[in-house]
Structure formats: C-alpha cells, structure tokens
Amino acid sequence: DAKTTQPTSMDCAEGRAANLPCNHSTISGNEYVYWYRQIHSQGPQYIIHGLKNNETNEMASLIITEDRKSSTLILPHATLRDTAVYYCIVRAENDYKLSFGAGTTVTVRA
Amino acid sequence: NAGVMQNPRHLVRRRGQEARLRCSPMKGHSHVYWYRQLPEEGLKFMVYLQKENIIDESGMPKERFSAEFPKEGPSILRIQQVVRGDSAAYFCASSPPRRGPSTDTQYFGPGTRLTVL
Numbered sequence: 001d002a003k004t005t006q007p008t009s010m011d012c013a014e015g016r017a018a019n020l021p022c023n024h025s026t027i028s029g030n031e032y033v034y035w036y037r038q039i040h041s042q043g044p045q046y047i048i049h050g051l052k053n054n055e056t057n058e059m060a061s062l063i064i065t066e067d068r069k070s071s072t073l074i075l076p077h078a079t080l081r082d083t084a085v086y087y088c089i090v091r092a093e094n095d096y097k098l099s100f101g102a103g104t105t106v107t108v109r110a
Numbered sequence: 111n112a113g114v115m116q117n118p119r120h121l122v123r124r125r126g127q128e129a130r131l132r133c134s135p136m137k138g139h140s141h142v143y144w145y146r147q148l149p150e151e152g153l154k155f156m157v158y159l160q161k162e163n164i165i166d167e168s169g170m171p172k173e174r175f176s177a178e179f180p181k182e183g184p185s186i187l188r189i190q191q192v193v194r195g196d197s198a199a200y201f202c203a204s205s206p207p208r209r210g211p212s213t214d215t216q217y218f219g220p221g222t223r224l225t226v227l
Contacts, residue, residue, distance in 0.1 A: 007211065034215075043114075043201050043218035061209040096166070098203075098216060109198065 003090040004029070009105040018075040020104055022088030025069040031092045033064060037071050037084040038103070044087070047073065078108045112137065114204050114219035115184075122225045123192045131187040135204030142185040143216055144177060145223045147199040159185060192226045199223050 004027055005023040009074045012018040024033065048055055048061040050071075055062045061074040087103040115134040123129050128171040135142050146169075156169040159179035167177065174192075179185040189196055200223075203216035 036218075043116075043220045044203075046215055046217055049215065088126075096141075096158050096214070096216075097155040097169075098143075098145075098153070099155070100145075102152060 003031075003059075003099065004088045004101055005105045006086075006088050006101065009107070011107050011109055012075075012078050013060075014080060014108055014110050015077055018078040018082065018084050018091050018106060018108070020073040020075075020106065021070065022073070024088070024090050027090055028070050028092065031090045033062065033071050034089040034091050034098070035060070035062065036087045036089065036098075036100075037082075038087070039084040044100070045084075047086075049091075068091065078106075080108050080110060082106065083108045112177065114139075114202055114217055115201050116199050116200075116219035116220060116222050119220060120225070122227065124227050125193055126196050129189040129192050129196070129224055129226075131200050131202075132223070133185040133187070133204075133219060134184070135202075139204035139217075141205045141207070141214070142179050142184055143205075144185075144187050144205040145201045145218075147201065147221075149192075149198065149213050153201060158185075163192055164192075184187030192224075194226045197226045 002075050004063050035047040036044040039043045048060050048064045064071045085103040085105050087100050117132050145153040147153045151181045157177045158166040162181050174190045176188045199221045201218050201221045203218045205214040205216045
C-alpha cells in the first residue's frame, strides 16, 4: 500500500545541491509529507516535513507542488556524510505509524 | 540533550533464548514506538506505547513478542524463544505528547542489532 514513489538511487557531486523527488499522487488533504534518512547501520534521522507550504530548516528544504502530488527534498550543499537512504513518507495527522518504503539510495561522490 | 537511547547496541542469542531490548525515550517524550528492519528490507512498525499502556500492537508477531513501557524506567521489547528469523535491527522512536503532527515527530534511536545463532 505504498503511498509514495521514489527513484531507487541517485548520485550527486559533493558541494552541489541534491534534489530528491517524491511522487505522492494520491495524497489526502490531511496528510503530511515527511522525510527521513538512514545512514548505513544507523537509526532513521528526521529531516523535515510539510503540508502545503515549502519548508526549510538547517538540514534541507522541502518543496511541495501546488497540487501536492509531488515534492522535492533539497540538500543545498551535499557532503559525503549525506550518503544515505532517503525516505519520503506520507502521514495523516492522526496516524502514528511511519510507513517506510524502499527509499532512494543517495551516493554523494567527491 | 540526549537523544533516544537503546541498549544493548548488539545482542547475540542462541535459538530458544530470550532477548530483551531496552529503549529510553528523549526527555519529555511519553510516546514510544518500536520498528523492525529485517536484512535488506525496510522498517516495519511493530508497536506503539504510552506510559503503562499499549496503544497499538498491530505490527507485533502474535507469539513470542511483547512490549511494555512502565511508569518508571525504559520501554522493553521482549522476544521469547528466539529463532533465526528474529535476526534484525530493532529501532525505537519517541515523540512528545501528541498535539498534532507538528509536535509529534518521531525521533529514532541507534537501534539494537539482534543476531540469533
């Protein structure tokens, strides 16, 4: 019952912006878009979340399309330590279960 | 400002033994979630607990697995009579009292890697 679609993998160059797409064409009005990442052998790390508006924090920016059917996570200046699996998760306001798909394996190359 | 703590980080058990995994939530957090990640698979929700209450255990295997979050002390995930298929990484997450999605983001611990010989 995957609610999101992400590319399997992507490479990006160190120092460049990394743009990670996520498709969630069946998203409902009360569902938020969450992003987590999992660096090898570590616990998932919360990155950012949003509902309608674009969001930015110290780690990343989240751009959500006007129709909310897709979004993009932007890592402004990727470093080697950003190499990880990135998960885009759609979550309803009253839903406490996080449903992790396969995510996107991002490899940052020097 | 300690994050979610889990111990042990690595646990080795022989088939038939018991495994106890502990999780201490972040300060101020009263909600605990357990997830399991089997080798080469994604994380799967197991159970959601608040202090002294199991709210949702729909992701827990029906037998051998139990969880608790007592009034005092850490949350415990207990696996009795472990089998090789229980080998996995078990992650705990915590969140503050729910007031809406902006305040109940789940923060994960480093996980416990269980190996059953």
